[in-house]
Structures are given as C-alpha cells and as structure tokens.
Amino acid sequence: MNTVDAAGLRIGDDHPPRIMGVLNVSKESPYSPSVFDDPEEAATYVDDDLIGEGADIVDVGLESANKRFEVLSAEEELERLDTAVETIERVEGDAVFSIETRYADVADAALEAGFDMVNDICGFADPEMPAVCEAHDAAVVKMASPPDLDRPGAVEDVEDIYEALGRNGLTEKTIVDPAFGGWSEAKTLADDRETFRRLREFRGYGQPILVSINRKNFLRDVAGRATEEALPVSLAATAMAVERGAHVIRTHDVAETRDAALIGAEFTRERHRERAVEELDVTTPKEAERHIDRLEGDRAAAEASVARAYEVRPPSDRRQTLVDVAADTGVVCTGGEDLFVAGTVADLEVFADRLTQASKALAGVAGEIRSSLR
Missing domain, CATH: 3.20.20.20 (Dihydropteroate synthase-like)
Known part of the structure; x- marks a missing residue:
C-alpha cells in the first residue's frame, strides 16, 4: 500500500x-x-x-x-x-x-x-x-x-x-x-x-x-x-x-x-508490513483478483489465494467417505461427529465435486459448500 x-x-x-x-x-x-x-x-x-x-x-x-x-x-x-x-x-x-x-x-x-x-x-x-x-x-x-x-x-x-x-x-x-x-x-x-x-x-x-x-x-x-x-x-x-x-x-x-x-x-487485524514483504488484506477471491491485476499476475490464482472454514455435519454412515475425499483433495478435515473442514476456494470446489461423485448422501453437503463459494 x-x-x-x-x-x-x-x-x-x-x-x-x-x-x-x-x-x-x-x-x-x-x-x-x-x-x-x-x-x-x-x-x-x-x-x-x-x-x-x-x-x-x-x-x-x-x-x-x-x-x-x-x-x-x-x-x-x-x-x-x-x-x-x-x-x-x-x-x-x-x-x-x-x-x-x-x-x-x-x-x-x-x-x-x-x-x-x-x-x-x-x-x-x-x-x-x-x-x-x-x-x-x-x-x-x-x-x-x-x-x-x-x-x-x-x-x-x-x-x-x-x-x-x-x-x-x-x-x-x-x-x-x-x-x-x-x-x-x-x-x-x-x-x-x-x-x-x-x-x-x-x-x-x-x-x-x-x-x-x-x-x-x-x-x-x-x-x-x-x-x-x-x-x-x-x-x-x-x-x-x-x-x-x-x-x-x-x-x-x-x-x-x-x-x-x-x-x-x-481493532483492525494486524498484518505483516515490511519493506520487502507486505501481507495483503484479502478475504475473497475478488479482492485477491484486484491485487493480482495490479501486480500483473494471473487471475486464475485468485481462488487459490483465499481459504474458507466450515463446521460440517455429515450423515454418520458417510463420515469416513467425507474424510477420505478431503484427504484426496488437499482439504483440511478433522474432528469428531461434527467436522472442521477448511481449504482454499479452489480446493473446496474440487472437494465439493468429488463429494457429489462419491455419495448421493453427501450431495447436500457438497451443494451447500459450493453455494457458499460463489
């Protein structure tokens, strides 16, 4: 800045x-x-x-x-x-x-x-x-x-x-x-x-x-x-x-x-700002895209620049399926009956698509995650 x-x-x-x-x-x-x-x-x-x-x-x-x-x-x-x-x-x-x-x-x-x-x-x-x-x-x-x-x-x-x-x-x-x-x-x-x-x-x-x-x-x-x-x-x-x-x-x-x-x-979040490195205040892919444009980068990187986190309640008999799909797609997944799920927007989009393919019972969870990313 x-x-x-x-x-x-x-x-x-x-x-x-x-x-x-x-x-x-x-x-x-x-x-x-x-x-x-x-x-x-x-x-x-x-x-x-x-x-x-x-x-x-x-x-x-x-x-x-x-x-x-x-x-x-x-x-x-x-x-x-x-x-x-x-x-x-x-x-x-x-x-x-x-x-x-x-x-x-x-x-x-x-x-x-x-x-x-x-x-x-x-x-x-x-x-x-x-x-x-x-x-x-x-x-x-x-x-x-x-x-x-x-x-x-x-x-x-x-x-x-x-x-x-x-x-x-x-x-x-x-x-x-x-x-x-x-x-x-x-x-x-x-x-x-x-x-x-x-x-x-x-x-x-x-x-x-x-x-x-x-x-x-x-x-x-x-x-x-x-x-x-x-x-x-x-x-x-x-x-x-x-x-x-x-x-x-x-x-x-x-x-x-x-x-x-x-x-x-x-109460503004503290960010690292030094001569060579400045942490940007980015919370959405669109915000990332604005900075990428200024820096003459590739807009495709925007969705890999922002993380989202969720508490997910999968059907009990499909919990392990969700955990396995998360591991395969690079999405963080941990917890007990309810799960903490987090990842970049790009990874979560892949995760949601794979969930739908893996189990019809998880299609609702996948749809809610996908909808939140828009």
Whole structure:
C-alpha cells in the first residue's frame, strides 16, 4: 500500500485514519451548518468546529455537487475562490486544506494560492488534472465518475466504479474515492451497500481510500432514521470502513467521526508490513483478483489465494467417505461427529465435486459448500 504525503500529512496503512472536515462557500450546499460566505465567520468555524474537533484535512467546496443544481463553469468557481483563499489565510489552526473542484484550472489557481491538495469529484474527467497536481506535488482525491464534467459520481455498479477509478490513470499521490451517495438517479441504496460490502476490493489499486458516508441514505435506510437522527449509523459504518481499509473519512461530524475511526483502527487485524514483504488484506477471491491485476499476475490464482472454514455435519454412515475425499483433495478435515473442514476456494470446489461423485448422501453437503463459494 502506497503512503501518500499530503503537505506533510502522511496517509496510508501505517498511519492513523485521517478526518476530512467540510466547509462550503457555496450557498446552494444542502448542509447549512457548514455553509459560509463571510471569510471571518468561515475561518472561525474551521478553527472551532473542524480543526478544534480533530479534523486533519479541511475540504472547501466552491459549489454544491448536488445533481439538482446547475453545474458552475470553471470561471464561476474561480469567482468564488477568493472567499475560500481568504478563509484559509485567516485560519489559525493547523490542517491540510483541500479544494473540491472538477476543473484543472481551478485546482491550479487554488494550489498556487495556498491550498495543499485537491478533491476531484469528477475523477480526472478534466484530463489536465493529474498533470496539474503533479506539477504542484499535491495529493489528489479521485472520485469514481464517468468521463463527463457534468456527471460527478454517476457510476452505480461496483465493477464500473472500480473501472472508473482506473480511467486516465493515477498519480503517485492519488487517494481513491468509490463515490458513495446519490450522485445519479440510477444509483440505488442497494448499489451503495454492495460497494460498502466490497470496500476492501478498492485496496487493489495500492493507494489510500477515502470514503464519504456521513449520514448517507444507504445507511439511514437500514435503521429507518432521518438525516438529523443518523449520526449513530454513520459512526458504526465509519468504524467498519476503517477496519475494511479506508484511510480518510470525510464528514460534517468531526469529533464523533474521529472517535469512531480510531475504534476501527484499533481493532483492525494486524498484518505483516515490511519493506520487502507486505501481507495483503484479502478475504475473497475478488479482492485477491484486484491485487493480482495490479501486480500483473494471473487471475486464475485468485481462488487459490483465499481459504474458507466450515463446521460440517455429515450423515454418520458417510463420515469416513467425507474424510477420505478431503484427504484426496488437499482439504483440511478433522474432528469428531461434527467436522472442521477448511481449504482454499479452489480446493473446496474440487472437494465439493468429488463429494457429489462419491455419495448421493453427501450431495447436500457438497451443494451447500459450493453455494457458499460463489
């Protein structure tokens, strides 16, 4: 996993989860507590409610990315940039300042004026964005999006999201964002939940991951909560996201999110990580496949990379048959009346096929194992 240095703030597996607080200088933005058009008031908010509560990064939005509003041009965003720049100049606390934009020209102007990094909500749809960020040696968040400056985040399926993040490449200092939320009419709550379940797959790019899940609908819907009641579900998901590999959490609820992220980090499984050997966080063949692709390997190896374990209750008169088939197929099998059975996905598929051939009485056991491997 690559570590990204964002103006001295190191982001990656070997560092604490980072909290990105949000400031908007766009009157259209729907979350009113974070919206300011007066630089002095905005700076006070940043110092007291963001940095003072534990934000490592402050993300400044020049316009609302809500699909209900007209997209501002680069020129219109630049007209608002002065307010953002004056705000960060007035801030007394220490943080990394990120400019949220889809335009390379705006990113360039913001970085020249004192911003430290870029949050590109259109995922390099402006083809000049990577070069601008590299020229400034700036970290950049790349949110999964189609190659269209008017449709940020408008990708739904996990496979399409993953592919979108790879489009137009990555810089050495790219942080990937799988674009949670209702960015398009086609995206469903089920789409977001599936992306969250498969969050570890995005580690396959070998770059840090940012998630923006604060009070999002796909979480609120699970618990039946309105936005103002949704902090607990956001915090639960934050801890889970960090445990699954997220490195930056973007939020309006800084102090609480910081605590939840630290809990997630504390209970994340320890993995060996040294200069020559890094143990990968892989729990499914698909997660293995993502890393294999990055390392230019053979995808066929994915199913031999992940193990599964079961407690199996075979018919008593077929127990020895199951034990013998396990021995023949390289599957671990031990125990008494009930058996502990474990092996790689590839070996277990062979094991299930051989069980079916060996005894009709074991076909049900074989079918359940085979079904679980999909």
